[in-house]
Amino acid sequence: MYFSDEKAAGWDTPERTRRAAALVEEIRREIGDARGKTALEIGSGTGLLTFGLCPYFMEICTADTAAAMQKALGEKLAGAGIKNVRPIEVKDLEGEAYRGKFDLIYSSMVFHHIRDIAGELALVAPLLKKGGTFLLIDLDAEDGRFHREDKGFDGYNGFDRAWMAAELERAGLREVSVRTAFTGVKRLTDEDVPYSLFLMRGEKP
Template structure:
């Protein structure tokens, strides 16, 4: 029987019987066997044939969330959400990332990947305003992220007066501050200090820059820092969320330093895009952060959202955002943490 002869349901079944265990598959039947890529395409289409999974993929495109947070946004049971997350992960849409007892889910970098699921995801987002419960899910997700940020800001407001002491009890800043200075260009016109806190790093940065702008989301941290630099015209401060910096800062910084900041942010990858936008061409970006660890006590005691990062993940985010990573160093601390110190250069606009 040739492929032309397949004209009704019974003949179709005869063609596909070899794939259900019947011996002696014909050449025509083998030709009709789905390829690996074909199976991936069908799996992706099937995964997005469900309204709940479309909603999940959309909200995770806003920011990484853990299972509990997804259930909070969609008001559904955890077992149901977990099943849908597994289907989306198996179909190639999501990546899971364990943070101690929590597991966060995030989409693949769809601008970078070239598989069918990434193209389908990108197409879906071009119609995001027409997706089921679009406005509701967007508002709920933004509200959840705002609560995250408020919790972090409240923590830092509460500890503003004693932050330097609290920080040194866990990880002495001297361990990495001198390294930051080594990696910064010898002369920077303007340096942005992201998550500046009470300003402990700023005197060091002034040795490398003509002007320092300290940025923090905590009003009390900013107030504390301002009181230390009242008569210094080289230092200014700005209260702002790091994941949404003011547009007027675009292309204003020669160098940006993020020292022990990213693990407090809801969306570190988004913050990197903001850094890219405020840096001048060939500007320097220095990241100091914790390497991946399992000390969950850091969540309760220090408002950490992420238990550090693998260097490969930070490198992937940086390169995808438009940075060229120039160096990565791991520094041992006197405690149980390792510190990652990364230098990157802005390659150009996205």
């Protein structure tokens, strides 16, 4: 998905910021004490989730395919003086350096933009330590209105929870569970569209 510098600069809207704050608490509820642990955010954007979580982790790495988002995140990190968040290149995750490195991998509102879900999960699962946790937050299946005004969107209109749980299990994750993490309303030009996000958890055996 292409993000211009202008779009990245305006990404941190009050609505996204409020949602991120709520999701930070949902993630903390799942992971408990994270002192001494390492994490990776897939599709970090401008770092709204990671900024909320970094005080609780030893280190968080972030990865995003959008250069404009990476630039915006880097500027925010420098401005805030945050030292335990390290942006990395997505392509580097395909090598050996990060295999078995992370206690937690999390991603929010990213996977419905990815066409090859199985391929992405096949990349993610080996990056977890044994006993590590993958947390996927994404849009419940909907009728297409959520992205109706997003030009160029060619992803999924959310996901069926049972289907996604099966995909996590196919990627080798176990003890998969799912619950509702957030409900909200997206304001379009001519209507308000209610939506819900699920939080799916899988463990690396």
